[in-house]
Amino acid sequence: MQLHNHGAEIYVPDGSPVDAALSRTTHLGVSAHQDDLEIMAYHGILECFGKPDKGFTGVTVTNGSGSPRDGLYGKYTDEEMQVVRRKEQKKAAFIGEYSAHVFLDYSSGAVKDPANTQVVEDLKKVITACKPQVIYTHNLADKHDTHVATTLRIIRALRELPGDSRPLHLYGCEVWRNLDWLNDNDKVIFNVDGHENLATSLVGLFDSQVAGGKRYDLATMGRRRANATYLASHGVDESTSLIFALDLTPVMDPKVDVKEYTLGYIDRFAKEVSGRLAKLM
Numbered sequence: 001m002q003l004h005n006h007g008a009e010i011y012v013p014d015g016s017p018v019d020a021a022l023s024r025t026t027h028l029g030v031s032a033h034q035d036d037l038e039i040m041a042y043h044g045i046l047e048c049f050g051k052p053d054k055g056f057t058g059v060t061v062t063n064g065s066g067s068p069r070d071g072l073y074g075k076y077t078d079e080e081m082q083v084v085r086r087k088e089q090k091k092a093a094f095i096g097e098y099s100a101h102v103f104l105d106y107s108s109g110a111v112k113d114p115a116n117t118q119v120v121e122d123l124k125k126v127i128t129a130c131k132p133q134v135i136y137t138h139n140l141a142d143k144h145d146t147h148v149a150t151t152l153r154i155i156r157a158l159r160e161l162p163g164d165s166r167p168l169h170l171y172g173c174e175v176w177r178n179l180d181w182l183n184d185n186d187k188v189i190f191n192v193d194g195h196e197n198l199a200t201s202l203v204g205l206f207d208s209q210v211a212g213g214k215r216y217d218l219a220t221m222g223r224r225r226a227n228a229t230y231l232a233s234h235g236v237d238e239s240t241s242l243i244f245a246l247d248l249t250p251v252m253d254p255k256v257d258v259k260e261y262t263l264g265y266i267d268r269f270a271k272e273v274s275g276r277l278a279k280l281m
């Protein structure tokens with residue numbers, strides 16, 4: 001596959017040929033940065049882990065050059081940081097038994113530029129080669145510009161592809177903003193109980209981020225635990241670990257307005273809050 005950037009790479013942990021590794025994909029995760037997938041798309045990783053008939057492929061759109069750094073990594077240049085972050089993402093792909101991991105190697109600025117069509121073209125190539133049943137990406141109410149831009153590029157790629165190349169499901173997941181606020185009937189709920197060791201390893205191995213000053217490992221496990229416990233006030237916990245997502249499947253249809261669709265979730269949330277206040281005041 002010919003990807004646009006010179007530094008683009010497709011890593012296959014088990015050494016299979018690239019085409020074979022991509023075509024065995026059933027679940028695809030597309031994220032802005034190294035480590036986002038292990039936080040938000042863990043459901044897909046777990047669905048495929050140890051299953052011979054399923055395959056998770058990850059895509060990281062940016063090169064990780066602008067990431068914060070401290071301690072051991074404090075004096076690393078942007079170039080050295082990119083090397084570290086790619087190596088960490090490969091470790092995650094190996095431990096999580098991904099079918100493949102695609103590094104598209106764009107700057108954040110390129111991803112955020114709506115006029116940049118190269119990101120969209122690369123994503124179309126990857127999706128066509130993988131033909132996944134499910135795609136996990138960032139949710140459109142996330143507060144990180146590069147995350148939201150990544151999702152908008154995927155939506156555009158899917159809209160430009162023929163219908164039979166589109167997945168059955170497109171999910172927007174949690175990184176820089178929980179989805180706990182969604183009304184319960186608007187939540188897609190992924191139960192990610194079990195393999196807690198795997199869940200912890202996959203986030204914890206990103207040493208440049210965790211030791212660099214952000215305890216994503218503890219925070220991510222805590223968020224999943226909190227999602228499970230605070231989902232319902234009545235009844236005992238049915239799961240110890242949940243990830244919430246926003247169903248983006250309808251926006252693959254070019255006739256659906258992306259902004260209106262997203263704001264619809266917020267409108268329904270506002271109605272829920274105002275309805276309770278009206279009832280109790």
Ligand SMILES: [Zn+2]
Nearest residue numbers: 032033036175
């Ligand atoms: Zn990120």
